Amino acid sequence: SIGTLNIGVTYSFSPILTETLLTFMKMYPKVKLTIFYKPMAELMELLRKREVDFVLAFRPTLPVDGVESHILFQNCLSAVVGEYHPLATCRAVTLSQLERYDLALPSKGLQARNAFDHMVTPYNKFRIRIELNEVNILLKLIRCSQLVSVLAEATIHNEKGVKAIPLDIPDNEMAGCVHTLKDSYRKRSMQEFVRLLSESMAVKERQNAWI
The missing domain is CATH 3.40.190.290 (D-Maltodextrin-Binding Protein; domain 2)
Known part of the structure; x- marks a missing residue:
């Protein structure tokens, strides 16, 4: 894979990412990564304008029009x-x-x-x-x-x-998700990044905690 991969990340999600960024850069030295750290609403706007390929964030409290959310792990x-x-x-x-x-x-x-x-x-x-x-x-x-x-x-x-x-409160769940535009083309580099992220220790620890 060559080219650029643009990723939007919310601040709360960033610690989960470090390991995957390093692994991805080693495995795909020709792909340039551009990471945007912003609040959720701004990232969704960038996604709509196709300025980022996907967004890593917790599931929003209300669904976002035209966006699909794929759960990576459950969190609280x-x-x-x-x-x-x-x-x-x-x-x-x-x-x-x-x-x-x-x-x-x-x-x-x-x-x-x-x-x-x-x-x-x-x-x-x-x-x-x-x-x-x-x-x-x-x-x-x-x-x-x-x-x-x-x-x-x-x-x-x-x-x-x-x-x-x-916190001991009802429905205390924050699902960590990959957000993409519905029916949009998925770059191979994006598929690889998401695969590495879902296999990373940071995410695996959280998946196991909920099994």
Whole structure:
């Protein structure tokens, strides 16, 4: 395969990708990769304009017109805390437990936040101290404080010093998906990339967790 492969990725999905990017580059040295990190809505717009070949993101709360979503793995929305946080030893975190802590949340429009807002209404009981759209900075804050964040479990793949504990709420699922335009041509390089991604350790760990 030669040519260019354009991939749209949401911020929450990016940690899952590193391993596959490196493998793909070794196996297909002639294919140039262009990766766009953006919020979901902007990526779907790029997909519609065919500026990206496919989008890697969690399943949107509402279906997107003209887009097919293929599930790669199941994931859940989690409370993310530093490894020495009082919640770090819990098996699951209830909303009433979450109400006791100051929250550092991803900004509105980011996928974990959309899912949280969708699953938890009304939520005026929460003490949201800070909102930001940069997951790495969010995790830095979490590591060195008692703040709690809410993110997809997959977002902290390979991150040291933090723990993700599933939120104990109904229908707590965030499916990791490959999104493509309906009836569009699938480049061979895209098929190969998706195959490598589905066979990667990052994704396999998550598939096994749900079996």
